[in-house]
């Protein structure tokens with residue numbers, strides 16, 4: 001559907017990022033590769049379609065990927081034609097591993113799939129048909145939780161800034177990356193509700209332009225004062241004194257606080273340190289991986305060269321055959337991070353202790369899983 005045709009009827013903020021259409025055995029997502037030109041909902045039915053949608057970033061952002069995978073594995077489990085638990089479970093695990101292979105860095109993918117697997121193993125004595133119902137309930141609960149978690153992150157994040165502040169963000173950790181509010185944008189949206197009048201700077205975020213296509217789009221549509229800047233402009237706006245805080249999302253936080261987020265985040269953090277601007281990582285505990293000791297242990301997704309040389313251009317913008325390095329994420333060292341904002345509070349350095357404390361308070365033990 002063309003965005004202009006839809007404009008009078010619906011804002012982008014009214015769309016569900018990820019939805020289950022159980023009646024039609026479909027996972028319905030808002031195709032983010034089409035934004036901001038058009039808002040298209042697409043229905044995915046097969047494992048291959050769901051895998052490809054995650055790999056191609058039609059659905060993207062760590063929390064949204066997790067929710068999509070949860071609904072996805074439910075739909076795939078629903079199709080398994082057997083009453084024998086062992087046969088069902090074996091096929092469930094095969095499909096789960098397949099979906100899990102779509103993207104390696106965002107831990108929410110494996111976190112959500114593991115949580116769905118636990119539904120199968122915890123209730124193995126139940127009839128397979130009942131396990132399938134429970135899988136559906138768990139996926140729906142995961143989505144509802146995501147909304148609550150993002151709002152809680154927004155409340156804690158809001159305590160770190162004051163009305164009129166300038167906030168810089170990188171990539172899209174917005175509503176489009178979650179089920180509502182976003183993580184890094186949650187303090188901005190809650191501030192907007194309360195008349196804080198933030199001035200937001202959105203990095204365009206090369207090469208896939210999540211900042212320009214998604215963050216600038218959703219904030220602008222919501223009436224937030226947002227200014228789009230190229231990735232190489234963050235030092236200029238910080239040097240001008242226009243930025244009071246950086247809020248970004250994350251794909252995996254290691255136990256020592258090192259954080260993988262969209263490529264370029266570490267550059268922003270290094271620049272922010274130079275200009276004494278605090279950098280806050282907005283992290284649902286589902287994105288904190290206490291089993292990964294440091295950033296060096298995080299697998300960084302490598303993406304194809306054409307995303308750098310050709311994508312979004314009318315013709316290639318680099319010589320044919322030139323070597324391209326295209327990591328999707330980088331690691332921001334924990335000593336550049338002023339705080340990690342979770343749904344249970346704000347962790348401060350030393351993170352090895354404070355993140356454990358967050359999980360203890362959440363009643364989930366130091367392992368957090």
Ligand code: MRU
Nearest residue numbers: 060061062173177183249250262
């Ligand atoms: O490659 P993407 O677009 O999935 O990368 C997304 C990010 O890096 C986000 O900042 C992160 O997933 C957090 S989303 C709340």
